[in-house]
Amino acid sequence: DTAVSQTPKYLVTQMGNDKSIKCEQNLGHDTMYWYKQDSKKFLKIMFSYNNKELIINETVPNRFSPKSPDKAHLNLHINSLELGDSAVYFCASSHRLSYFNYGYTFGSGTRLTVV
């Protein structure tokens, strides 16, 4: 009964490859997010979707393309992977209008290593 689940947990791939990370939430939230945590542990938002609609895109390279088939799922596809893409990617979800009551619920992260 995991609230926000991400797959895979670990991903090791070569430069230039294309990879996807999947996220699903069973909390009934209407908003989902992708955050990137770099090697210094700094967390920065990449994308936000509300009811399948993209509402935040934080100057992320075009190689990153999020897709939300429904409000319970948010996937992240990365083309032409680069060394600098190595990081931990976190999916999160919330209720848009009451996130201040409950905060965001985060997944356990996907550690991406590009070699």
Place this chain on the structure above:
Amino acid sequence: AQSVTQPDIHITVSEGASLELRCNYSYGATPYLFWYVQSPGQGLQLLLKYFSGDTLVQGIKGFEAEFKRSQSSFNLRKPSVHWSDAAEYFCAVGAGIQGAQKLVFGQGTRLTINP
């Protein structure tokens, strides 16, 4: 732009000692403030939050935080730490309008507990 500063990158305390982790924010309106904890290899767990009312808020695991508007601070405290409290702690502010809100995180403070 909204920002969060955690001045201490790394703090070491002895088990049983008291703890205070500092957080300063920059935000024009009344902030929505959060503290999250990240254990090694895990996602982020919400410790506590503040957006109105009593400026001293209680959270899980015996943590509390005090909002001080005059100092733009939201420091996290615990009277007596346990070895299991060793983790990375993140302060965050809710930013943006309701339709496009996001959490802006500080750089994190790594807490080490000496036995």
